[in-house]
Amino acid sequence: MKEPLVMGESALERDSRLxxxxxxxxxxxxxxxxxxxxAANGGYALSLGLRALAAVLPLPDPLSSTAHYVRPLAxxxxxxxxxxxxxGRTLARGVARMLQDGDExxxxxxxxxxxxxxxAEPLYAEPCDILLAPIADCTPLVLNTPGGLTAHVRARFDTRYDPGSVGWARGTPTGRPVLSAWVRAEDGSEPDRFLLPVVADALPCTAFDLAVEQRVLTVELTVHQRAVPAPGWLACSYRSRLVADGFMEEDGEFWDSTGRLVGMSRQLAILPRQNP
Amino acid sequence: MKEPLVMGESALERDSRLxxxxxxxxxxxxxxxxxxxxAANGGYALSLGLRALAAVLPLPDPLSSTAHYVRPLAxxxxxxxxxxxxxGRTLARGVARMLQDGDExxxxxxxxxxxxxxxAEPLYAEPCDILLAPIADCTPLVLNTPGGLTAHVRARFDTRYDPGSVGWARGTPTGRPVLSAWVRAEDGSEPDRFLLPVVADALPCTAFDLAVEQRVLTVELTVHQRAVPAPGWLACSYRSRLVADGFMEEDGEFWDSTGRLVGMSRQLAILPRQNP
Incomplete structure (x- = not known):
């Protein structure tokens, strides 16, 4: 049973009440x-852990956060x-342990x-160079994961995929572990410091375009946040350099509607069937 | 007083005995x-923490490791x-707390x-595309840090800087927060899973080529290791996308002598004087 939304509350806020x-x-x-x-999407699990930290720490924004996924969070x-x-005055650190039935x-x-x-005017900022077509040329899709699990989390987002991405969803994997898309919350709420970690992990895995047809499990996810995102769409890019020996990394970049880099993510993930 | 080297032991091994x-x-x-x-270089501190973990955990190689720097490790x-x-059978996780005088x-x-x-043959591997001249065209330098602190750690490496890097060391900052170099241990020992985290943090900060003339402090450093490096030189590339509001990230890539990507790093660092 879904809990009712409080006025002005986003779906993520409702589903992250502690x-x-x-x-x-x-x-x-x-x-x-x-x-x-x-099982909780890894980005949502991280976001929930950050909510708990934000309730305790005296500073508001997670600058760098790392989640280690030890067991599925059901x-x-x-x-x-x-x-x-x-x-400290500028930095405050903490650790959140997320437990179910006594197990971390x-x-x-x-x-x-x-x-x-x-x-402020940055000392240095690379311009956005991700390959992402204008929104009107991108395709809205709510994609499940190969293997038949329902990816409930994807329905929480309005996602417009670049025509060069998610070929696998059209039956023709692109052969390149690269994905780009425009993303915003499905409920129309604006991106913030708790939504961004979810976006970092909620889209389909880049390896699906290598014809990998299994679930890929996040082992560790780190998200840097560098600015409060401006309202509007996030331009998101995901890319892997090396998919080998049963492991892959996936790097994300998140640009806000003013063209500013607001976050970066990297995860290490395991392809279980490839492991001996 | 330096402890003597045991036969076959590298300098890093000698200086990481626990x-x-x-x-x-x-x-x-x-x-x-x-x-x-x-204060310990952040990469050396991470490497020392990983040694402690390796002494306790039943699996040998740190696949993903994150260090949070809370206080200087003297x-x-x-x-x-x-x-x-x-x-587990495939993955084992642990945490190391490094204390001095009771403080973490x-x-x-x-x-x-x-x-x-x-x-194995990778499912996908991007070719090495870092801009790094042949070793013969690169410059051996042992560089200190702007501000006058002695960077003892740099003398532990034979580092050959690409001609397009570390312009600041010749008095002409390049204006680009990019650095590439060939690196190997100064004692001739071969790169391994404990040396790589040091390499990830031991070279001068990319921001020095933006004419930043202060020490930049690592807040958090994450290193992924994907393969045992082959003997020989490491081709290393460091790059920052955003230096703004008193913070910067620095991404490293480490390629072994066979042209294989063996590791990737990312750190969040703080430019203290830029912070309010």
């Missing part, structure tokens, strides 16, 4: 709506234990700070 | 030889407390596995 039950201990619910099959109740590390499923370590609302 | 003093607790010495000023004694997380200086979280000695 209540403090003890000093540094929070409880909540992993929502099926952000799962792939029965749809249902979750307990999050937050440990604060050093708290995900561990998040993050450093929080304050992202500029109005960024 | 003794187990309790269940999951190791002690050792942070060597001045791998410091910048009085030259001198260090205590490392290892927590094992889930141990660095926390490392890593997932270990087994890197292939003889990699």
């Amino acid at each position: 209540r403090q039950v003890d000093d540094g201990v929070l409880e909540g619910e992993v929502s099926l709506g952000w799962c792939i099959g029965d 749809h249902g109740p979750v307990r999050i234990e937050v440990e604060t590390m050093r708290i 499923c995900v561990r998040v370590i993050a450093v929080f700070g304050t992202l500029p609302q109005v960024p | 003794r187990q003093v309790d269940d999951g607790v190791l002690e050792g010495e942070v060597s001045l030889g791998w410091c910048i000023g009085d 030259h001198g004694p260090v205590r490392i407390e290892v927590e094992t997380m889930r141990i 200086c660095v926390r490392v979280i890593a997932v270990f596995g087994t890197l292939p000695q003889v990699p």
Whole structure:
């Protein structure tokens, strides 16, 4: 049963509500709506862990956050234990352990700070060079994952795929582990520091365009956030350099509607059937 | 006083010796030889934490490792407390807390596995496209850091800089936060899973070529290792996309002498004087 939306609340906020039950201990619910099959999407799990950290740490924005996925985090109740590390004026660090039935499923370590609302002139900024066609030339799709699991999380986004991406979804894998798309929340809410980690992991794996037809499991995901995204579409690019020996990395870049690089992600993932 | 080298031992091995003093607790010495000023280079600190994890975990190779730098890790004694997380057949995870005088200086979280000695034909591998001149056209330099701190760690490497890199060291910053170089250990030892994390952080910061004349401090460093490097030189490339609002990222790529991508790194670093 979906909980009702409170006025002005986004679907992600509704599905990330946590209540403090003890000093540094929070409880909540992993929502099926952000799962792939029965297990939380890795980006949503990270986002939930960051919510718990944000409730405890004195600075608002996760600058760098890393999640290690130890066990599947299932749809249902979750307990999050937050440990604060050093708290400074500019940086505050903490660790969140996400538990189900006493077992740790995900561990998040993050450093929080304050992202500029109005960024200063950068000392250096590479221009956006990702290959992404104008929105009107991109295709809206809600894609499942090869193997038949329902990717509930994909329905949370309005995703417009570049014509050169997700060939596998049209039966002709491109042979290149590259994906680009325009992304925004399906409920019309604007991107923020908790949505971006979800976007980092919610799109189909780049390896599907290498004709990999199995679920690819995230082992570790790190997300850097560099600015508060402006309202509007995110231009997203995902790319892998090396898919070998049962492992792959996937690098994401996230540009806001003003053309500013607001985040970068990298994950290490495992292709289970390729492993001995 | 430097400890003597044991036959066949590399300088890094000598300067990373740890003794187990309790269940999951190791002690050792942070060597001045791998410091910048009085504080351990971030890559060396990570490498030392990985040594402690390797002593406890049942799998040999750090596939993905992340260090959070909480306080400077000074030259001198260090205590490392290892927590094992889930141990599986393919992956084993753990956390190392590196303490001095009871204060945590660095926390490392890593997932270990087994890197292939003889990699299989990759499902996908991008060819090496880094801009790096042949070794004979590159310049051997041992560079300090703007601001006058002695970068002891740089003397541990034979580093041949691409002519288009480290313009700042010749008084003419290139204006591009890009650096490429051939790197090998100064003692002639071959690259391995403990040297690579050091290489990821030991070269001068890319921002020095933006005329930044201060020390840049690593906040968080993540290193992926994908194959055991072949003996010989590492071709290394470092690059930043965004230097803004007092923070920068630096991405490294490490290619072995057979032209294989063996590792990738990304760090978030802070430019202290740019921060309000």
